[in-house]
Amino acid sequence: MLRRTFPLVLTLVAIATPVSAQSLFGTRGLGVRLEPADARSRALGNVGIGLIGFNGSMVNPADLSDVVRRGVTASIQPFYGAENLDGATDNVAGTRFPVVQILYPIGTRSVFSLGYSGAFDQSWAIETEGQEVIGDNTFHFRDVLSSRGGISQVRFSGMYRASPEFSVGAGGGLYTGTLDRHRLREPASTSPDSLPTFVSDRSWSYSGPFAVVGAQWDPSQRVRIASSVTWNGNLDADGDEGIAGRSYDLPLRASFGASAVVGRRLLAAVSGEWEGWKDGDYTALGSELGAATTASSSWVVGAGLEWEELRTATRVFPLRAGFRYGKLPFHNPGESQPTEWAVSGGIGFRLAGDDFGPLAVADLGIERGRRQGWEGGVSGALEENFWRMTASISLFGR
Amino acid sequence: MMRFARTGSWCTALAFSLITILTACTDEQPTNIGGDLLPGGDIATFEVFLEPGQYMTFDTAFSGYMSAWESDARLAAREFEGVYNANTLVKLPAPPASISVRNAQGSVVNDSAPRYFAGNIIVRVDTLRSTNKGIAPIAVYTTAEAWDEVTANWTHRVDTTGARLPWSQPGGSTGVLLGRAARTKADSIFIPIDSATIASLRALDANVRGAIIKLDPDAAGTLGERMRFGPTVTLRLQAHSTIDTDTVVTVNIDAQLRTQGTFVYEPQPATTAAPIRVGGIPAWRTIMEFRHNLSAIEVPCLTVSSTCRVRLADAGISRAEFVLETTPPPAGFVPEDSLVLVTRMVMRSPNVPLARSPLAPGNPVGGTLTPISPAAFRAQTPATARIDMTNYFRVLVADSVETSTRPSRTVAILTNPESTTAGFATFQRLPRLRLILTVDPEKVR
Numbered sequence: 045m046l047r048r049t050f051p052l053v054l055t056l057v058a059i060a061t062p063v064s065a066q067s068l069f070g071t072r073g074l075g076v077r078l079e080p081a082d083a084r085s086r087a088l089g090n091v092g093i094g095l096i097g098f099n100g101s102m103v104n105p106a107d108l109s110d111v112v113r114r115g116v117t118a119s120i121q122p123f124y125g126a127e128n129l130d131g132a133t134d135n136v137a138g139t140r141f142p143v144v145q146i147l148y149p150i151g152t153r154s155v156f157s158l159g160y161s162g163a164f165d166q167s168w169a170i171e172t173e174g175q176e177v178i179g180d181n182t183f184h185f186r187d188v189l190s191s192r193g194g195i196s197q198v199r200f201s202g203m204y205r206a207s208p209e210f211s212v213g214a215g216g217g218l219y220t221g222t223l224d225r226h227r228l229r230e231p232a233s234t235s236p237d238s239l240p241t242f243v244s245d246r247s248w249s250y251s252g253p254f255a256v257v258g259a260q261w262d263p264s265q266r267v268r269i270a271s272s273v274t275w276n277g278n279l280d281a282d283g284d285e286g287i288a289g290r291s292y293d294l295p296l297r298a299s300f301g302a303s304a305v306v307g308r309r310l311l312a313a314v315s316g317e318w319e320g321w322k323d324g325d326y327t328a329l330g331s332e333l334g335a336a337t338t339a340s341s342s343w344v345v346g347a348g349l350e351w352e353e354l355r356t357a358t359r360v361f362p363l364r365a366g367f368r369y370g371k372l373p374f375h376n377p378g379e380s381q382p383t384e385w386a387v388s389g390g391i392g393f394r395l396a397g398d399d400f401g402p403l404a405v406a407d408l409g410i411e412r413g414r415r416q417g418w419e420g421g422v423s424g425a426l427e428e429n430f431w432r433m434t435a436s437i438s439l440f441g442r
Numbered sequence: 443m444m445r446f447a448r449t450g451s452w453c454t455a456l457a458f459s460l461i462t463i464l465t466a467c468t469d470e471q472p473t474n475i476g477g478d479l480l481p482g483g484d485i486a487t488f489e490v491f492l493e494p495g496q497y498m499t500f501d502t503a504f505s506g507y508m509s510a511w512e513s514d515a516r517l518a519a520r521e522f523e524g525v526y527n528a529n530t531l532v533k534l535p536a537p538p539a540s541i542s543v544r545n546a547q548g549s550v551v552n553d554s555a556p557r558y559f560a561g562n563i564i565v566r567v568d569t570l571r572s573t574n575k576g577i578a579p580i581a582v583y584t585t586a587e588a589w590d591e592v593t594a595n596w597t598h599r600v601d602t603t604g605a606r607l608p609w610s611q612p613g614g615s616t617g618v619l620l621g622r623a624a625r626t627k628a629d630s631i632f633i634p635i636d637s638a639t640i641a642s643l644r645a646l647d648a649n650v651r652g653a654i655i656k657l658d659p660d661a662a663g664t665l666g667e668r669m670r671f672g673p674t675v676t677l678r679l680q681a682h683s684t685i686d687t688d689t690v691v692t693v694n695i696d697a698q699l700r701t702q703g704t705f706v707y708e709p710q711p712a713t714t715a716a717p718i719r720v721g722g723i724p725a726w727r728t729i730m731e732f733r734h735n736l737s738a739i740e741v742p743c744l745t746v747s748s749t750c751r752v753r754l755a756d757a758g759i760s761r762a763e764f765v766l767e768t769t770p771p772p773a774g775f776v777p778e779d780s781l782v783l784v785t786r787m788v789m790r791s792p793n794v795p796l797a798r799s800p801l802a803p804g805n806p807v808g809g810t811l812t813p814i815s816p817a818a819f820r821a822q823t824p825a826t827a828r829i830d831m832t833n834y835f836r837v838l839v840a841d842s843v844e845t846s847t848r849p850s851r852t853v854a855i856l857t858n859p860e861s862t863t864a865g866f867a868t869f870q871r872l873p874r875l876r877l878i879l880t881v882d883p884e885k886v887r
Contacts, residue, residue, distance in 0.1 A: 071479045132475040169472035170480065176487045178878055187485050188472050227882050229485045240832075242485065242758040244882035330884055334480055423478035 066138030066167040068127050068426060069382060069415055073326040073337045073374025074279075074292065075194055078162030079103075079317075080143040082119050083436035087390025087409030088348030089366025090315045094260070094270035094301025097311075098402060100438050102143045103299050104258035104272035105201035105213025108155040111147045112401045115440035118144045124431045130424025138167055142434065153205040157215075164195040166223055166328070173232060183239055184232035191330070193223040195250050195279070209262045213272075216255040219279055219294075223248045225330040246287050248329050252279035252294065266305040273298050281329055292326060295319040295339075295373075309352040313366075316345040321373050335376045335422075342381075344370025348388070362392040364409070375418055380425075382417025386432070402440065409434040487760060487880045490741045494872035497739065501730035501872055503719045504797040508861035511592045511704040513723045515864045518580060518705075519668040519774075520657040522573070525709060526668065526774025528864070529613050530655040531585065531594060532675050532703035534563075535695040537644050543683040543691055553683045556691065558640040561679035563633040565655060566672030567625055571778040571863075573668045579624035579661040580669070582633050584617035584642075585652035586610070591701075596708040613706060614654045618642070622658050629672070640679060670778055673699055707864065712772040718873070719771075721781055721857035722866030729788055729796060730872070732851040736839045746883045754839050758880040762835035764855075764873035767824040768814065776820055777865035780813035783829055784858040787850040801854060807834035809858070814867065824870060829855070831875075 070076045081092030082100035092101025099107045100117035121140040127133060145159035169190035176183050201215030225246045231238035258272030276294030283289045301315035321339035328337065348366025355361060365388065372382040390409035397403050411432040419425040477484075494501070519528040540554040567576035587610060589599035599615070600607040609615050621633035643651060655671070657664035674696045683689045697703065711722070719726035737755035744750060764785070770776070784806035788799045808831040818825035837849055857867070 068473065068476045068479060071476065127473060127475060129475045129478065134473040134475045136473055168476070170476040171472035171474050172477040172484075173474075174484075178487065178489045183487065185487070189480065190472060225884075227485055227884075229487065229880055239487065239760040239878065239880070242487075242760065242880040244485075244758070244885060246884070331480060333883055426479070 066123060066136060066140075066165060067125055067415070067428060067430075068129065068136065068168055068170075069372065069417075069428060070166050070168045070191070071170075071328065071331070072376065072418075073328060073339060075164040075166035075328070077342070077372065078140055078142055078165050078194070080159070080161035080163075080197070081434075082117065082143060083390060083407035083409040083434040084350075084364065084392060085409075086411060086432070086434040087364035087366060087388050087407070088313050088350060089346030089368040089386070089388050090301060090313050090348060091299055091317045091344060091346060091368075092301075093258075093272060093299045093315050094268055094303055095313055096268045096303045096305065098405065098438065100143065100145060100436055102145055102157075102159045102161050102199060102201070104260065104270050104301070105157075105215040105256060106203050106211045106258040106260035106272070107270060108147065108157055108201065108203035108213060109205055109211040109260055110401070111149055111155045111157075113147075113403070113440035113442065114149065115147045115438055116145065117147065117436060117438035119434055119436040121432060121434045123433075125428045126430070128427040128429075130426075136168070136428075138165075140165055147440075155203045157199075157201045159199050159201065161197055161199070162194060163197050163219060163221075166191050166194040181237065185229050185239070186232050188226075188228040188230075190226045190228075191223060191328075192226065193221060195219050195221040197254065199254075199256070201256070211260045213258045213260075214256065216253070219250055219252040219254060219276075221250045223250070223281070223329055246330060247284045248281040248287070248289060250279060250281050253277040254294070258299075267302070268304070269302045271298070271300045290329070293322045293324050295321045295341075311350040311352075312347070313350070314345075314347045316343065317370075318343045319373065326374055337374055337376055339373040340371070340375070340381050342371050342373040344368060344384075360392070360394045362394075364388070364390040364392070372415070372417065376421055379418040379421035382415055382426075384413060384415045386411040386413025386430075388412075402438070403442070404440070405436075405438045407434075407436045484883065485880060486743060486745045486883060487878065488743060488745045489876060489878045491765070492739070492741070492875040492877065494874065497733055497736060497875050498872065499731045499733045501717065501728060502796070503717065503726055503728045505719070505722070505724055505726045506797075507725040507727060507856075508723065509592070510595070510706070510723050513861035513864075514673070514700060515723055515778075515862070516671040516699045516703060516705050517668060517707065517864055518655055518657045518671070519707070520659065520664045521666055522668040523666070523773040523776070526707065527596075527613060528668070528705055528707035530671055530699070530703060530705045531589060531591065531614055532653050532655065532697050532699055533591060534643060534651050534653050534675070535677055535697050536646075536651060537640055537677065537679055538693060538695070539644075541681060541683065541691050541693060543685050543689055545685055551685060553685045555684045556681035557637075557684065558679050558681045559637045561635050561640055561677065563620060563635060563653070564676040564678055565631045565633065566674060567629050567631060568670040568672055569629050571670040573666075574663070576629070576669050577625050578664040578667045578669060579622055579658040580631055580633075581622040581656050581658040581660070582620045583654045583656070584620060584646075585654055586615035586617035588647075589614070589652060591704045594704055594706060596706040613708065616654055616656075620653060622661065624661070668778065671699060675699060675703070705864075709774070711775050711866070717871060718766065718855070718867075718869035720783055720855050720867045720869075721777065721860070721863060722775065723861045723864045725856065725861045726866055727854045727856045729852060729854045732838055732853070734851070736835075741877070741879070743879070743881055743886055746881065746886055750883075750886050752879070752881050752886040754877075754879075756881065756885050759832065759836045759839060759877060760880045761876070761878035762831045763876045764808070764829040764831055765876045766827045766829070766869040766873050767871065768818045768821075768827060769824055769868050769870040770819055771866055771868040775865045777816045777863040777867060779863050780815050781863065781867050782810055782813050782858045783827065783855055783867065784809040785829060785831060785834070785853045785855050787834075788852040788854050789850060790852050799852075802850060806858065807831065807849075807853060816865070819865070819867065827869070828876070829873070835875075
């Protein structure tokens, strides 16, 4: 096993080199939405709901129905993007942690989970160079404005199997997280006359409640339908001493998914999600000097296929492909709402299991996509072509 | 207790954990595009000037910090700038009563009866700090009266608390002319003396074996000049040995002007309107005190917006400088060399007058970025001198809590080293404080 794993480790270590900060789409509003979906869902173009079989996503609490053993599941999501802002280009990258969950079935009808996942990513950093003429001197400098952090959610969920075909679930928790805004001005070159480095830091802490209810129905052994609704309270951002905070209205979110076995060892899945953002000011913390940011209703739909023909005598390696398209919520007045599409593929590794279900599962999803939007604004249109990988592992006790 | 399936699963878990950790340690670098996404948010660096009344509670100038004897300066001047006269006094060493010579057998033996037949008094000139490059002729006289090198001044040969004895001739009572000469080579003036003069020097009591070095009043080219001397006056004597009469022995004896001499001058500097005096002999210091609560001072930040104001507490202090405009000092007191000004904290105490308050030990808290040329004090148009106070000012602005280590807000401006020149610096008005501030536009009003 180690011999097989080692090349994968080397590959991922090699790509873990210093790279640019994460998406510039995170500069508006609350940042870039992070879906708490595992690698299988991402490979299928799915938002993480309504999949037949084990689903490690943290969208619909009723989707815990396929968990039969205590276990843990975790995902990691490296991201690489090529940005184009009104003709200027650069690369960005970063790593996210979409979801980590502890799964705990009690009896045969109920499963509980405690999970932690990302909600919005606000990590980015922008560097500019310039000069100031002061008196007889011209000072050349390099400015860096960076934002690090985002909004996460801690969720406790429970599922109850009302019948073999129908399950319900509910959950609740808190949004949490911090945002550190860091400004730096340093001399472009060191000389005795250069000015010292200037640093300004501000931090905020997020908090806010949410609750979710969901249901899952299997009209037959080959079909599954699921949906969930998430209510979000106000998200409060409290600044450190002397730093003003603010509050954001978070939207109601509705998610829907369905999957069906449509052929020999072939699964088809569709899903969608809608967020009803309210009118209001969603300007990012620390960006009050710029134009106010608004939010429009956002949605995403996706579909995919999973084919389990590739297998050995003891193991299955599902192959997956999918597509998704959606609209992102945040933009300034006069700017177009950003969109995102991605084609995806992936593979699963059922590393160990028995008749009751999997004992060790690893999944890998790779997406190639594009975000674009904010045309009509003062900064010009932003386009981001990205690669997004998601790797998940789930381990279960007997 | 949870038991995992197989060893293989553990390996996979380990591999994914490792990937997670290593990838999470990614060091993100900023992009060089995207500045336009955040309009109005650039860091601003700008300069402001605080007038003395905005940051200072008082200022005053004191003199008398070092005497002429304590200083390194030894001068001779003759109506320099029309008014300034100075003479250097030195206690000449006695010609030695015995010398060492080598006898016919090649051994070094003591000769207790050398016969001095000629010699020179060698005076070294600091040509860089002298007007006319130090070529003016000088004359050396014996002093006609005993004098105290520590307290002697233009009018008094002894000026102590217990005794105050005037010179019979202001500027030092001259006795016998030992010789006169001008500089002809190198930086030294050789004044020949004969055997009779040497004999008279040997006969004098040590307390009155002094000499007065003057710019020669009878020679052309000395009027209006100011000459500064080097650290020693040498008595170079030539003697015949009584042991080997064919041998001529040269004896060099140095008098250290720093300890065995002083200089006297007139007049005392006149009072001028310039509020800032620094340096000179005796030395001037200007002492000033920063106001409390500097952090609350608000300044405009017009590069951010037309209504922008920022408290110093919310700004990055990239640079803080005293800005001084030079002005000519009283006639005769233009510094003879470039001046380095420093600021040092003054350790104030209720029981000690401000003028006698000690300076804080350690390094200065500020200093001129470049030495101030003497020309700056001659020019009709004033020159600007800047004293960097950045680090100290940052501490004062950040200092909001009374602690035992709280820095003194009282500082003295002085020259470094002190009393290095007879002339001193004067400045037109109290210093303005030039600040280069850097502000985060999101933190200002």
